[in-house]
Amino acid sequence: NESDCIGCGLCAWACPYGAREMDPEERVMKKCTLCVDRIYNENLPEEDRQPACVRTCPAGARHFGDLSDPESDVSRLVAERGGIELMPEQGTAPVNRYLPPRPKDELPELDVLAPFLDPVAEDSKGFVGWLDRTLSRLS
Secondary structure (H helix, E strand, O other): OOOOOOOOOHHHHHOOOOOEEEEOOOOEEEEOOOOHHHHOOOOOOHHHOOOHHHHHOOOOOOOOOOOOOOOOHHHHHHHHHOOEOOOHHHOOOOOOOEOOOOOOOOOOOOOOOHHHHOOOOOOOOHHHHHHHHHHHHHO
């Protein structure tokens, strides 16, 4: 309750999720609302009714949706990737799920230096050829 907040910051310290921040102007603690004003704004197109962090994440690492609907995209993603609750032992029953890292794409083994290590010519000429011939006599 912001009207009761004295700005001591103890709730930020106690929050197991680190979801509280001090509002420097109002000097009260604030919690992320997941942009609730955007989510329920019927004047916005459906694709814009997401939290700003989800819409702006350049890596596409954040997802948003209705976890209570097993057919929603986010529910399927959580099921496929084995999404987990953060600190369920706290008994706070969060609605967020965290996805484990997905496997990295398999890339063929590639030696990026290989083209530079192959001889350009069988019979080197010039200074490099002379140096190569001289050094091979030493061994």
